Amino acid sequence: MQELTNNALMLKVKSGELDKLGLLYERHKKRLFGFFYNMNNNASVSEDLVQNVFERMLKYKHTFTGEGSFTAWMFQTARNVNYDYYRKNRIAFNQIDVTAVDYKMEASENTDKLLHQKDDVKVLNKAMKLLAPEKREVLVLSKLKELKFSEVAEILGCTEGAAKVKAHRALKDLRAIFLQLETR
Amino acid sequence: MEKEKFEIWMIEFLSGELDEKGQQEFLNFIENNPEHQEEFNAVSNTWEGIDAFDIPEPSKKMDDSFFDMLHLKVENQESPKLDWFQKLSSVFNTIQKPQLAFGMLLLVIGLSVGYFLNSKPDPKVIEVGNVSNTETEQVREQLVLTLLEQPSANKRLQGMNEAAKLNDATERVIEALFTTLNKDQNINVRLVAIESLAKYADTPVVRMGLVKSIALQESPLVQLALADLMVALQEKTSIESMKELLQQPDIDNTVKQKLQESINHII
Missing domain, CATH: 1.10.10.10 (Winged helix-like DNA-binding domain superfamily/Winged helix DNA-binding domain)
Structure with a gap:
């Protein structure tokens, strides 16, 4: 039901009701922040990346069909944002064998x-x-x-x-x- | 059991995707398979340990930046005209100031030169004006002649009004006016004809026509109006005509008295 509501809200955003993105933000900001924080352990950077995710969701709202899961679509976007952040900043990962x-x-x-x-x-x-x-x-x-x-x-x-x-x-x-x- | 299948099964158990029956089945399996039991013990606590990670709360600043961004997007969406204007402004902003000032200066010079060139009178325009006036006079003259021939007294009076608007009457108009003065059945029309002809009294032909007309008039009102006009013009040739009128037997006493006074005034 929650997913359906998320989908419905995102479809409204897609149709031009941009203010509905505020509701989606309130629902998902913490888990997105948690995702980024677990990935980079930097609160400030994580907050910026959360914002980037929502900006990107607005930019690419036309790609949301409403058929799949909104959360999956959102985390795909988050994953891309995270990947771009690492790529732009050329952060070297500490990897051990x-x-x-x-x-x-x-x-x-x-x-x-x-x-x-x-x-x-x-x-x-x-x-x-x-x-x-x-x-x-x-x-x-x-x-x-x-x-x-x-x-x-x-x-x-x-x-x-x-x-x-x-x-x-x-x-x-x-x-x-x-x-x-x-x-x- | 295949390694990969067990890995999938274990993750399903850990992530809570198995129902109660499935969970019991899994627990029974690892109890009977010590090698899998070891692996399960090894990873299950790690899996749960991840939950204990301390994740801070996002700050209020994150909310503020997000809602600022959203507000801006909504505003831009609501005012596309402003957005268009902003785009236009940004184009103008890219023009450097000295270039803009130079452009403005050239525009002002161009406008000034154009203004002075246009301020000289254009002969063609005046000619056109004259032609236009002449055409109007001709049309009006034709209108006067047409209206004076109308059977309706009102129309003929309208014709007289139009005649008064003429700057200069032609012979045809003067002739028509005299015809009206001497032959029109309506006294009011004749009286207005006197007024119209008085405008051209400087012309000898008109003066002569007016003098001759005195003896032809039968209406006392017209006779009095002509007598007044003769006094105003101090036309001595009119005395003969007035004396001729005085000799008529059926002349009105008031007119008789007025004619004598007029003769005395002119003499």
């Missing part, structure tokens, strides 16, 4: 207990920053409660099964980095 990291499954019991502790969340956050952007992106999108995997797949431009596999592997890579940071 996760294939070289031992998964250390045997250490899981101890580490899992610690994970809920504050320090471990910080380490996990740090590990997230070290994760490759495309994998980080998959995880951030997968964690959005409002998005089904079918929509995540739509955003990523792949099949639903492929999106799930990507999410799983990104999660394993994140854990590997986390463990590596823990053992240092």
Whole structure:
């Protein structure tokens, strides 16, 4: 129902009722901000990028057909905005070769207990920053409660099964980095 | 079980896409498969750990910038004319000021030269005016002649009015006016004819015609009007005509008295 309303609002924006974009902004600003913040850990930049998403939605409103999910369309736009931001600023990602990291499954019991502790969340956050952007992106999108995997797949431009596999592997890579940071 | 299928299944379990039955099925499966149990334990806490990330609230500044942007877009959409004007203004703004000033100066010089050239009288225009006036006179003259021939006294009076508007009467008009003065059945028309002819009293032919007309008039009002006109003109040749009129047996006493006074005035 919520999606239908979102779609209806966006169709009104498309037909010229630009002020309806204000309602969509109020509904989605936090999750968009969260998406960008998880991607770049910079609140100020994230706020600018949220604004860019809505400007771009206005600019390309004619491409919204109302047939698919509005949220998926919005996050596709957000993904493009994020990609352009990195490209324009030529930001180098800190990537580590996760294939070289031992998964250390045997250490899981101890580490899992610690994970809920504050320090471990910080380490996990740090590990997230070290994760490759495309994998980080998959995880951030997968964690959005409002998005089904079918929509995540739509955003990523792949099949639903492929999106799930990507999410799983990104999660394993994140854990590997986390463990590596823990053992240092 | 294939690795990929298990990965998909696990993510479905973690993301809450499985129903209750599906979840139980998954838990039973990993319980019976220790190698998958290990992998599940390893990633499930990481998955939940992501939720614990601290994400700050976006500031009010973000709201302000967004609504400023939206307001601007809505305004631009509502006033396309202004937008067109702004575009035009921006074109003019690109013109550098010295160039604009020079252009304005040239325009002023051009206008001044044009004004002085136009202020000289144009002979062709005057000629056209004369031609136009002559044509009007001719038309009016024709109108007078036509109206004086009309059976209606009103029309003939209208003809007299038109005759009064003529700047200079031609022989045909004078002749028509005298015909009216001497032969018209309506006294009012004859009286107006006297007024019209008085305008051309400087002409000897007209004066002579007026003098002759005195003896031809039978109406006392017309006779009195002519007597007054003769006094005003101090026309001595009219005395004979007036004396001739005095000798008529059926002359009105008032007219008789007036004619004698007029003769005395002229002498």
